[in-house]
Amino acid sequence: MSLTRFLFATDLHGDMQDTGAVAALHEFVKAWKPSIRVFGGDLFDFRALRRGASAEERSESMSMDVDAGLRFLSSFRPNYYLRGNHCERLWDLAVNGKGVEADYAQKGVRDIEARCAKMKCEVLPYHKRDGVLKIGHLKMLHGFYAGVTATRQHGLTYGACLHGHTHTIDEASVAGLERRAARGVGALCKLDMPYNSRMPVTLRHAHGWAYGVINDKTGSYHVWQAEKIDDLWLLPSSIKSLAGPKH
Numbered sequence: 001m002s003l004t005r006f007l008f009a010t011d012l013h014g015d016m017q018d019t020g021a022v023a024a025l026h027e028f029v030k031a032w033k034p035s036i037r038v039f040g041g042d043l044f045d046f047r048a049l050r051r052g053a054s055a056e057e058r059s060e061s062m063s064m065d066v067d068a069g070l071r072f073l074s075s076f077r078p079n080y081y082l083r084g085n086h087c088e089r090l091w092d093l094a095v096n097g098k099g100v101e102a103d104y105a106q107k108g109v110r111d112i113e114a115r116c117a118k119m120k121c122e123v124l125p126y127h128k129r130d131g132v133l134k135i136g137h138l139k140m141l142h143g144f145y146a147g148v149t150a151t152r153q154h155g156l157t158y159g160a161c162l163h164g165h166t167h168t169i170d171e172a173s174v175a176g177l178e179r180r181a182a183r184g185v186g187a188l189c190k191l192d193m194p195y196n197s198r199m200p201v202t203l204r205h206a207h208g209w210a211y212g213v214i215n216d217k218t219g220s221y222h223v224w225q226a227e228k229i230d231d232l233w234l235l236p237s238s239i240k241s242l243a244g245p246k247h
C-alpha cells in the first residue's frame with residue numbers, strides 16, 4: 001500500500017499571524033515531510049481593503065502585511081495556495097478598482113502569482129466550485145460558511161473535506177453510504193484580533209492544522225489534527241498494520 005503524506009494549514013492573516021504557531025508548523029513540516037503541502041487561504045489580512053473599513057484602517061500601510069504573507073509563502077512552499085476571502089480583496093480590487101488603487105492591486109496580484117509560479121505552486125481562486133482542491137476522496141477549501149454550524153454545513157455541501165475560514169477546530173460527520181466527515185482545522189493567526197475583542201463566540205478559535213495520508217490507489221485517506229493544548233502541541237501520527245482474528 002502506497003501512502004502519500006499531506007499537510008493542510010490555513011489562515012495566517014499576514015502581519016496578524018501568531019509567530020509561535022507558525023514556528024511550530026515549520027518545525028513539524030521538517031519532521032513530517034509531507035509530499036503535498038496546501039495553504040488554505042487568508043495568507044494576507046488586507047484589512048484596509050475590506051468593505052466598511054474605518055478611516056484609520058484605510059490609512060494603514062499594507063507593506064508589513066504583504067511582506068509577512070510572502071515570507072511565509074517562501075518558507076512553507078505550498079504545492080497549492082487556495083485564496084481566502086481576505087486574499088480575494090486584492091484580486092477583486094485589481095478587477096473592479098479604479099485609478100491608482102487598481103494599478104497597485106494589479107501589480108500586487110502579478111507579483112504574488114509570479115512568486116507562486118516560480119515555486120510551482122498552483123493558485124486557486126476563492127470560489128465555491130473552482131476553489132475546491134480534490135486529492136483522492138478528500139476535498140480541501142478555504143471555507144464559505146460561518147458560525148457554530150459551519151463545519152456541518154461544509155460537510156453537507158462538500159462531503160469529506162478540510163476547511164479554514166472559521167479559525168476553529170471542529171468536526172462533523174454527515175450520514176451517507178460513503179465516508180463524509182468535514183473538519184475545521186484551526187488557524188495560524190492570533191486568536192484575539194482588534195475586531196473580535198467583544199465577541200465571545202470567537203473564544204472557540206484555536207491554533208492548529210491538519211495532516212494525514214492518502215492511499216494512492218484507492219483515494220482513501222486518514223486525517224490527524226495538530227492542536228495546541230496549554231503549552232504543548234499534540235501531534236498524533238502512528239500508522240500500523242494490525243492483523244485481526246481470522247474467521
